[in-house]
Amino acid sequence: MLLEVRSHGRGGQGVVTSADVLAVAAFKEGYYTLSFPTFGAEKRGTPVASFLRVSDKPIVLRDEIYSPDYVVVLDPTVMDSINVVSGLKDDGVVIANHPSEEKLREKLRVKAVAINATKLAIEHLGRPITNTVMVGAFAGLTGLVKLETLKRTIVEWFKNPTIAEKNVALIELAYREMEKRRDRL
Template sequence: MLEIRFHGRAGQGIVTAAELLAEAAAMEGKYSQAFPFFGSEKRGPPVTSYCRIDSRPILIHEEIEKPDLVIVAEPSVLAEVQVDAGLKKEGQLIVNSSQPKEKIHLNGHSFSVVNGTDIALKYFKKPITNTVMLGALCKLTGIVKLDSIKKAISNRFPEKIAALNIKAIQECYDAIPSGPSGGF
């Protein structure tokens, strides 16, 4: 079973990101589960969401303590949340940031940096990075196909918004040079 944790801020679609990933995995014939953890229902505070993907039915209802993959959609949470808590040694960590990698300090776990906010601002005029980061997830991990994420987006959003999101994730996907890299 693959366990994925998303970090971001309320209002950035972090819960939706986990749900879209679960829906994409289901389209590929896998079993999946997505659920959120947020504080009071307001914009701004840190939000965590979870996604599990497996070839067998998932019959547990518990938070993910030891993820295989962590996605940080909002760079400012790095100062407040220990994003690599419990992350498996061989697990992957993908951070959205406009800073160069050497300026980001994490507790020793290796990580990839993606400048998702610039792409989000270009398409949405707002730093809503949930779908963009799913583009990065597809490219860097290969957990699901980009096409499946696109289909999940088309199923969920009205046509115009879906089209914009699909362009944004494609740009993020293309901007990352390497293909799937280890672990999965």
């Protein structure tokens, strides 16, 4: 099994952190993992991408992911300037921060699932930081890692217990929501 994920967002939104958190959680469950970003002249607010590979065998590939199984979109505005579905496998899925699943599917014309991560992040964190929502959404939809493993990883990741607690709540909310949709893909 080799699962390849490409994430899109903007600099400063936690695109890299989201891939790293998933990599750590998957590693804790016995998988081999590799996560890495693309950096050029990117700066805060410009489009960035990160990549995640998860496998039951050692990972030797070190190049960017050109044909992902999943694409995770943290900021819906990047879809206006980047073809996020470029190279997506025929049975691939887009998981996007978007207010309307119907409009998302119309726009992308691929198998896509939406969660309004911005709204949830503002409600729970007071800021539109969507990375932990999208981590929970991805994990819940794919079943790649257990919710408890993900929650433990977040508690270890965030040193501030209050911030960790809020992010754990967000991850659980997104995980449970997407877990319900797993069979509808």
